Amino acid sequence: MACDSPDPGAAAEVAVNQNCEATITASALLQGTTTCAGPFELVATDMQGNTAATGIDLITIPSAWLGATLQVQITDQTSGNSCMSYIMLVDNLPPVFSACPNDTVLCTEPTDPAHVAAVAVADNCDANVDLQSTTSQIGPDCNLPANMIAVLVRNWTATDDYGNTATCQQLIYIEKSDLADVQFPPDLSLDCTAADVSPAATGQPTIGGFPVSTFSPCRMIVNHS
Structure with missing residues (x-):
């Protein structure tokens, strides 16, 4: 033999x-x-x-x-x-995405991976798959649905210890808001001798509990006097 x-x-x-x-x-x-x-x-x-x-x-x-x-x-x-x-x-088997859900957020909400619907990936041999993402934005665009101001396209790549890769694409829809959605902070009475009157201390306008910023996708200008 x-x-x-x-x-x-x-x-x-x-x-x-x-x-x-x-x-x-x-x-x-x-x-x-x-x-x-x-x-x-x-x-x-x-x-x-x-x-x-x-x-x-x-x-x-x-x-x-x-x-x-x-x-x-x-x-x-x-x-x-x-x-x-x-x-x-x-090991020739790539990681497997068991979840790569789309999500919809308010225009004031954070859109980083920690604050949107989580992706889930597993591998047959590697318990700690390397997970990387790149994000691009579509919009503001008139071709988007009327209630959406932009869409984030997040492309995920999972790589195991042996170089096998898998990909998935996640869409994050950013909802449009208008001035009627804005909640303004309540009036306050402060001690004039040591009052902190900054918006961080006295409150600022919010939508859905998240501060409205001039730099947010909401396309609103925020100022105070």
Whole structure:
């Protein structure tokens, strides 16, 4: 009997599954059709001799050995014949977005990722997927729905430890407001000897509980005297 990939410098790549494990059968490692009757004992170890998995006719190698070169000895338990094959576990599966929801916000609301509907992503092998985003704005635009002042297009990219990537696009609709939506702060009586009359202390106009700013997408000019 003879094994495939007998050279440790040219180990066969074996892709892990959704559980970040690889199940390997004896027939997958043996060359062609063998006359050995079997069953076959498989023993997988790393190059330092640490055991990764053992089994009869098949083995399941856990994620701890991802990226390592392993030697798998296959022994025909009937004849005692054996051979050695070298493998390397690789991850070819990209992360998966389980949620990439659109959202609608008031023109005064923050639009950073922490304040809008959250995206969710998971990976079979990497518990801490790198998540990056870029954001562009459409509008103000007359082609948008009448109740919308702009749309943010947020493109997300998730990358796992092994360079596999996934993308999703999230739309954040910014609602148009008018002056009737503005809530003004109430009147106050202050001690004239040490009064802080700044808007930060006395209050400022809000929409939906968020301050109205000249620099917000609401397209309103705010001043005081």
